[in-house]
Amino acid sequence: MRIAVLSLGLMLLAGCSSFRAAPPCFIISGGTSNYQIVIPAAESGGRLQPLLQQAAEQCSTLLQRGTGVLLPVVTEDQRDPQRPGIYLGQTARARELGLLPEKFSLWEHQVLCRSGELFLFGDDRPPLTAGSGRVHYTSVHLGSVKALTVFLEKFAQTAFIAGDAEWISILPQDCISVPEGFTFRAVPRLQYSNGRVTSMFYDLGNGLLPAPWYGCYGGHSHNVAIPPKKYFDSHPEYFQLFKGKRVSHPTRPQYCLSNPAVRELIYQELLQHLDAGYEMVQLGASDGFIPCECEPCRELYGQIPVAKPGEDGFRNDPAWGEKLWIMHREMAQRLLQDRPGKRVCILSYGPTLQPPRTFTSFPENVTIELAPYRENLQPLWQKFAVRDGFVTYIYNWGGYQREGMTPHFTWEKCRTQARNFLKHNIKGIYRCGFGELFGLEGATYYIWAKLLQNPEQSVEKLLTHYCQHAFREAAPEMEKFYRLLDSRIALTIPGEPKNWDDPALLDGEAPASPANYRLLALRYPPQVLAELEGYLRAAEQTAPELELCQKLLDFARLEFDYLCLTAKAVQACNELRRTLSPEANRDLIAAVLARNQFIASQKTTRDGTRFAPLHGRAIFGNSLVSDMYQNGTLSALLFGPLSWDAQWWQDKQMLLAGRDMDTRAEGEYLLPINCRSNDKLLNASGVTVKCRLAENEFQVIFTIPGPRQFGGDKETIIVQLGQSDTGSPLYWYSARLKPSGVSHSQLALTDRDNNGQGSVYRPREMKGQKPANVTIQETEPGVLAIMHIPFEHFSDSPKPGQKWIFNATYSRSFPEENFEGIWNYNIQQRNWRHRWDLPGTLTIAQ
Incomplete structure (x- = not known):
């Protein structure tokens, strides 16, 4: 018997070629099957049971969609002993045959075929908190479901395109078989990829694994430890001194870090999270860091800033980052004694983006979160002893980028990032933005996720695979569409934000930048929009009446129409800047009016603040309607005149400039x-x-x-x-x-x-x-x-x-x-x- 023991990086490249000499186990053949899908009995499945049941039923439905054969789903105590089974989870049958290891590695998963039966199991762990309520897939380990997705991809021509149920693609097929003796074992190199939740099958199938063991705040812990609503009135001394007064910010409070009580509250928040069962907890300063101006903070740890309060360089003086590094390292050392075996993830962001200057080693319980990952900083980290390694916080997508609600990330950037993460052993990812544009960027999300597992895969093959599953007969046209779109996204101009922690940027007060207009105008001139429209229209005309294809094309059409209207308004605005002519005024008014009418025509939630879902899922990342008029937030903002009421101008017969x-x-x-x-x-x-x-x-x-x-x-x-x-x-x-x-x-x-x-x-x-x-x-x-x-x-x-x-x-x-x-x-x-x-x-x- 030949055994394949594969790393995550090679998992998708493992085919059946190694097992051609072994007799196949025909799970489905010729429109019939004797197999049953078996999950653990209710008493042994515990709180994971509903999720395993859901996964098994989705698998059964998928296989029926691909082959016409519906496999029954039964608990182990109800299985028919005369029929072979697909055993999902840590079943008694797998244990009886000695297949289950004594201990699973993190997110380990296995696919085994033994004596004509298929076993899909892995690192399954219940939620941290006790209770009887239904649990979400992101709060547990479901290595067995991960194993199920491997089986579906490798042997049932399945692709996880955009979600669960109808958002999963399975190609028509007459036969599904697995070689007898097949053995697959994988322990993912990437331990997690947190971010916007999509669905169980999409995330697990594409390697976007949740981290229920990690107490993550999404970046910042100081403000969680010391909320202003609780402490500002009673303890203003905990908060930043600014121009002689203690002040706070409603969402990004800053603190007097020289106050021992402040440091103790930050530390106690770490303990509280770890005592709730988490194995690792995040530690990071409030976003938009602004130093306290009191003298004890200035002298804290002997790191004296050169600039004085009120001077331009005061906030960005490297002394402040060093104070934070020293403080956080001291907390990690203390934690090593107070909670042995537990870990702390220290954020390298904003004032701590550069590595420390006063020391080169961290306690063994420290992980460093690079926010963002920057290749040019990696050589500086090589001299540091960080036993627990690095994770990263990425800014690939999101409506806060200069592109706003238009496509962001190229396939070449996906490959480069995947290679860098592999080279520097990045163990986890937090995605700040993802899934806003499944119509225009769904292929890119898929390619990125697969390249993270193996950066040397062919992007062209991944694109073709995605389009064949997502669009079937319309795949050739959509491949052309995505290739052209990717080539346009590759065009860029200087002006990307240097620091995402800039308080002015976070407060929406950073200078308006014509770079946003220039970028969109560069990428999407009229002739390019026309070519993209031609490909998309051809795809719409040739796509089959399959639910997945039609829904994805609806998303592509919605997002592309928004892109076109935004690009046309931007082009018209640039023309008015150039000529100041009455004709350019009228063209801009017409373009902004058309864009505004398009946004206003979309259905909204009951309170009118957000868009209603399309086909059951959020559009534009569930953004606020008001943000869409400005094309997003933070550095994306296009502002006036694109965000103003063009109908009013038209009614008043006005010119703008x-x-x-x-x-x-x-x-x-x-x-x-x-x-x-x-x-x-x-x-x-x-x-x-x-x-x-x-x-x-x-x-x-x-x-x-x-x-x-x-x-x-x-x-x-x-x-x-x-x-x-x-x-x-x-x-x-x-x-x-x-x-x-x-x-x-x-x-x-x-x-x-x-x-x-x-x-x-x-x-x-x-x-x-x-x-x-x-x-x-x-x-x-x-x-x-x-x-x-x-x-x-x-x-x-x-x-x-x-x-x-x-x-x-x-x-x-x-x-x-x-x-x-x-x-x-x-x-x-x-x-x-x-x-x-x-x-x-x-x-x-x-």
Whole structure:
């Protein structure tokens, strides 16, 4: 008898060629079978019994779908002794034959064929907590189900495409057989791959193993140990000192780490998790780390930061990371004594991304979690003694990347990552993002998971295998579709976030980046979208009426339509940036309107905050509907104008940029001044602006519906006005919304002169000239605020047909209403400093 003992890396390459001389055991042949699927008796299966039952029934259903033969599922005490069985789990029969080892390795699984019967078993462990309720597959070890997925893949032409039940593919076949004497044993090199839960068969079948033994917080433990709601009011001294005050953040609190009570609470949280039964617990600082500014924290562990509070380098001073390393190492050493045999996983992220500088060894109970894994840092870790090795936190996918809700990761990156993980013995993975786009990236998820098991597999063969299972007759067209898509994702530009722990990024306050627009425009020009559309449409026309094929194509269509509409809106926005023409304005409005209508047309959950599932599963990673208008979160945000109400612009016949106002025109509506601003409050306010020529003065008239509040002190109007083509300065007038004087300034530095940091205006000397002033008229519809600007401020009075530089701004800072609107929006702005850097035109009427 020949025995195959295979590592996980080779598992999928093991075929039946080694056993051709052995007589096969025909489990199903010629439309009949004598086999039964046998699971442990209820009393021996314990709390795993329902999951084994579910797995057995799914297996039976799958085999029926592939062969037309339904195998009965029975418990071991009800089996027919005259019929052979497929024994799933640690059954009495397997034990009786001496097949079960005394102890299983982590996630070990075996497939054995003995005397015409098939045994599928492995490392099965119940949940950590006692109880009688139903358990989820992620809270237990199911090595036996993993063994079942190996059997289905190797001998029943099965592929785990997107989930369980109908999301599993099995090809039509007349015969399913296993060689007599077949022996398969595997112990996965990757101990776990935590992340978004998909389904039992998908995760186990593709090697995305859960880690019920690992007390993982998803990255950060300090904030779990010391929640602000529990401690801030009673113990503000536990929290960060910032500008002389103890402060906290609602989701990312920062702490006074020099306080012994703080360190003790962090340590006690580790003990609490381990005492709940976990074998390993995670230890990491709060996200968006900001140091405490107190003197004891500055001097903690003798690691003194060079920068001082308030200076640019204070937060990123390497001393803070070293303090965290020392503190966490001390906790690991203490844990070694308090809980021998237990382990701690220390996060290398943000301030601790670089390895420690003051020591080179960790206690034997330490695992290091690299977040993210960076190949250039691996040489620095080689000198460290980390007996328990490394795991990693990956950022391959997720709506927070620059791509947002469009495809992210190339197949070449999948292979490179898999090779690196194998080379550096990465033992576990936490996936920060996965499964958002099963239509456009399902093939990539599959390829990535398989390459992790063996990085040298052929990507082309994996793609073909996936498409044949997922799309059958439409496979050739979908292969073309995915290949073209992958080639486009490979195109990139600089600008990826350097640090995911940046507080401004996490708070949504990081500068808006035109790199997002440039990236999508680069990848998806019109001709590429048209070619992709052709492949997808051809696949839709040739795909069979199989449930899996049709559902996957529905997801591909939904996600591709969103991609197309987003790319077209981005292209239109870039064109408006380039030309500022009325035609480009209208094209952008039409593109944003079409995209908004598409998003609004999707069904939502009852509260309207998220999309309703499609075919029973979440779309776009169950993202908030509001996030989709911005294409995602964090570094993905496209902001305005893509996230604004284009229908409103169209109804008001507005332009966004390159606007030209005639001095006879009626009031025109404003746009948000900042690309990050929401437009709802501004639109609802109904504020308009117009300009008239009166005797010896310009009158810029703001119409503000509703009564004036707070005496006008919380409302501001600004006018920019200057002569074109005369070399005269551009002037700035600012005032509160009340009868008052006006602040006079003039342009001193352009954005270019100021190194891209926005234009600078400085106070202007009036030299005996009549100052501008504001008058207020209370009217039935609201308030008219008129800024009177004398002609004498300029080198020449306005003449009919002249073009003047003009812009106008209105802002409101009420307790419940805070917004700022501008007449000509700067479509070219890079951050808040550029809000006023693109005025429009004022045409002097004939």
